[in-house]
Amino acid sequence: MILKEVSFQSANGALQIFGDLSLPQEDHLVPAIVVVNGSGPIDRNGNVPQMKLKLNTSNQFAKHMAEERPKDRAIAVLSYDKRGVGKSIKKGDKNLFYRTGMMDIVLDAVEAVRYVSDHPRIDKSKIVLMGHSEGAIILPIICQEVKKAGLTDIFGCIFYSGFGETIEKAMELQREHIKADVQIEKGIKGFVLRSVVTEDKLIKQYEDMKKKVYEEGDPDFISMQCGLVKQPAKWWREHMAYDAEDALKENITCHCLAITGQKDVQVHNEQCSSEKAAAFVPFAASVESHRPINLTHALRSIDGRANILNIKREYIRMGKLPLDAELLALTDNWCDRKLFGL
Numbered sequence: 001m002i003l004k005e006v007s008f009q010s011a012n013g014a015l016q017i018f019g020d021l022s023l024p025q026e027d028h029l030v031p032a033i034v035v036v037n038g039s040g041p042i043d044r045n046g047n048v049p050q051m052k053l054k055l056n057t058s059n060q061f062a063k064h065m066a067e068e069r070p071k072d073r074a075i076a077v078l079s080y081d082k083r084g085v086g087k088s089i090k091k092g093d094k095n096l097f098y099r100t101g102m103m104d105i106v107l108d109a110v111e112a113v114r115y116v117s118d119h120p121r122i123d124k125s126k127i128v129l130m131g132h133s134e135g136a137i138i139l140p141i142i143c144q145e146v147k148k149a150g151l152t153d154i155f156g157c158i159f160y161s162g163f164g165e166t167i168e169k170a171m172e173l174q175r176e177h178i179k180a181d182v183q184i185e186k187g188i189k190g191f192v193l194r195s196v197v198t199e200d201k202l203i204k205q206y207e208d209m210k211k212k213v214y215e216e217g218d219p220d221f222i223s224m225q226c227g228l229v230k231q232p233a234k235w236w237r238e239h240m241a242y243d244a245e246d247a248l249k250e251n252i253t254c255h256c257l258a259i260t261g262q263k264d265v266q267v268h269n270e271q272c273s274s275e276k277a278a279a280f281v282p283f284a285a286s287v288e289s290h291r292p293i294n295l296t297h298a299l300r301s302i303d304g305r306a307n308i309l310n311i312k313r314e315y316i317r318m319g320k321l322p323l324d325a326e327l328l329a330l331t332d333n334w335c336d337r338k339l340f341g342l
Helices: 057-068 102-117 139-148 165-186 187-196 199-211 235-238 244-251 274-280 308-318 323-341
Strands: 002-009 016-023 030-036 076-080 122-132 156-160 222-224 229-231 256-260 286-290
Touching: 016 057, 016 102, 016 229, 016 286, 057 076, 076 102, 102 122, 102 139, 102 156, 102 235, 102 274, 122 139, 122 323, 139 156, 139 244, 165 308, 199 222, 199 229, 199 235, 199 244, 222 274, 222 308, 244 274, 256 323, 274 286, 286 323
Parallel strands: 030 076, 030 122, 122 156, 156 256, 256 286
Antiparallel strands: 002 016, 016 076, 222 229
């Protein structure tokens, strides 16, 4: 595998977006996958440096596709630092990430597609988007914007942990998991949590945040908790106005693979049943969906019960593990059939 740092201009032309292009060694045209990462300040490797959270999703995915697959079926992968993260920064703007809206992320992904489309080693007729979490949620609108930009239509979409989801529905699910896990927490910790983490308080916290997001003047970002926590207000407003189900129905005409695990406590997995998945994308060239029993949002599997209260500690542990073997096998099989006609 040839790993090369590359850059392309952001959609608004204000800065360079830096990332890694993983190319197979073989000197012939290859398909390419553009990685669209989840919410938060995530870098090209799928990590969150400011939280010291190393999930290593994107770099492991790229290595698998470009190096570990059979040589005649290797696939190039482009992953990149989001605005305000890693090397994709603008001098003097420490709040660049928080100023970035959903549509900024979408349009930067279009520029990533443009970059790989123009690359001499890549077959522009076989470009696939892989979205994880928020990345999966916004894939339909990226497809739409790719078409508007006059680029070759996206060949396929891989939805990891976010098919048919919205940010608001995901937040509601997470609150339900928090309430459930607080109720079964044992000992002094459980007693304290049950007194401070209630349904009313969780809902109030979320509604207070939404109220500030819609403050007069439509701020790009807001500060909460006495200025200790920043929230990307423009990003929130755009997500709240985004109808993911309509976007899937209207914009997805490519081949689709949707995978969400049954131990994912951050998004719903029911949309990945075969019946529901087909209904979400009625005009797709094809749709395949899976709900692996033990797969989590971190794209690794666990044997026991998933607990959202321990999620950061668990993700740190999982980040040291390889990506789930079943997830990669399902993806490899789909790529072999759709991209290589096997």
